[in-house]
Amino acid sequence: MMFRKYRCPACGLRTGVAIIYGMPGPELFTAAQAGDVVLGGCDAEFGAPERQCTACEHAWRIKRRNLVLPDWDGNEDLKWLRDGFDQPS
Ligand SMILES: [Zn+2]
Numbered sequence: 001m002m003f004r005k006y007r008c009p010a011c012g013l014r015t016g017v018a019i020i021y022g023m024p025g026p027e028l029f030t031a032a033q034a035g036d037v038v039l040g041g042c043d044a045e046f047g048a049p050e051r052q053c054t055a056c057e058h059a060w061r062i063k064r065r066n067l068v069l070p071d072w073d074g075n076e077d078l079k080w081l082r083d084g085f086d087q088p089s
Contacts, residue, residue: 019051
C-alpha cells in the first residue's frame with residue numbers, strides 16, 4: 001500500500017500525511033507506526049483536519065474547488081449541479 005506525502009503549508013517540507021478517521025485495520029496501524037499516516041480516531045468532527053505534518057505537527061484541511069459527494073462523478077442526477085448550478089430542464 002502506497003501512501004502519499006504532502007507539502008506542509010506551515011514548514012514547507014514534504015512530510016504531510018493523511019489523517020485517517022475511523023477504525024483502522026492492521027495495515028493502517030503499521031503505516032501509522034511507520035509515519036505514513038496519522039490516525040485521527042473513530043469520529044471525524046465536521047471541520048476536522050485531513051492532513052498532518054510529521055515534522056512540525058501542523059494539521060490542515062484540503063482545499064477543494066468543488067463539493068465532493070461519494071458518487072459525484074457517476075451520478076447523472078447531480079450533473080446539473082456539477083456543471084454549474086443550472087437547473088435541469
Ligand atoms: Zn510542517
